[in-house]
Amino acid sequence: MLKKTIEVLRGIRRLPDHVTYLGRRLDHLERNVMVAPLSPIDRHIALQTAFRSDALYDLTYAHWRTTRIAKLIELYGLDNLPRLKILELGAGLCEIGAFLAELGADVTCLEGRPEQVSFARLKHRSVPRLRIEQCDLEGEFSHYGRFDLILHFGLLYHIGEVDEHMARCFAMTDDMVLETVVCDSTDPYKLVKVPGRAEVIEESIHGYACRPSAAYVERLAEQAGFSVERHFSKDLNASDGQFVYDWEPKNDGDLGDFRKRRFWRFKRKP
Incomplete structure (x- = not known):
């Protein structure tokens, strides 16, 4: 028993x-x-998306993309976006670029990791006016020409040489929307280098990472002849609390992990 x-x-x-x-x-x-x-290609895309939840495949990214797209529509208008020639830097799986191209914009997406470029090309292969290229954004990319608008989302804090990179961007456009993680400092020369993780697919392929202050980024824009339009608003906040844009600065140098972020529109002054 x-x-x-x-x-x-x-x-x-x-x-x-x-x-x-x-x-x-x-x-x-x-x-x-x-x-x-589904077709063989669409089946591969669906299964890849269903079985992966790491990094860019995590569902939280879907929410972050919707808030950024909503902000672009608010800033530029649904009727004006299709008229633009747009460059998206650090495009990842190119979801935002594909959305804008399907609206009618002429979009070039640059991404550093070949596996993401291949997957994005498969996923968005039927979207017209969309060009997806592999490019190391630590190096030269000005040969892609000038654009009406540059989208610079979630990239700057993975760049090693921030000043040179930003100078390159400002030379290629008169209008840029930029979003990045920052450190909590009002010092316009404060930039903290931190270790990066090259093995994580949404981080720098070189393992670089940094935390500039918001004032640092604004100083670079102003020195390049751009006006600074802040969008530190709660509508950009992620519902899970991981991304926060409307936080009040304490000027204590806190790096804030990936949580403390800022969002700007930079326009060249007349």
Whole structure:
């Protein structure tokens, strides 16, 4: 009797593992059934997106992209965006660039990692007026020409030589929208170098990372002849609290992990 009771208790103890395994198998079956009617390429894209949750594939990125797109529509208007020639830097999976190209804009997306470039080209292969290129944004990219608008989202804090990179950007446009992580400082010369993670697909391919102050970024823009338009507004905040734009500065030098962010529009002065 005791032996039988022990076997029953062991079976109960293993039950959560069986339930978890069954759940995984059902998820696997559901995903395969859902993608069965798709073309081979679309099936690959759907399964890649379904089975990966790391970095850019995490669902939180979907929310962050929607807030940035909504802000672009607010700033430029749904009727004006299709008229623009746009450069997106550090484009990742090129979701924002593809959205704007489908609206009618002429969009070039530059991304440093070849695996992301390949996946983005597959995913957005039917979107007209969209060019996706691999480019190391630590180096030269001015040969792509001039643009009506540069989108610079989530890139600056992965750049090693910030001043040179920003000078390159300002020479290629009269209008730029920039979003970045910053340190909490009002010092216009404050830039902290921190270790990067080259193995993480949304970080620098060189393992660079930095935290400029907001004043540092604004100083570079003003010295290049651009006006500074701040958008430190709560509508950009991520619902999970990971990205915050409307925080009050304490000027304590805090790096804030990836949480403390700022968003600007820079326009060349007449």
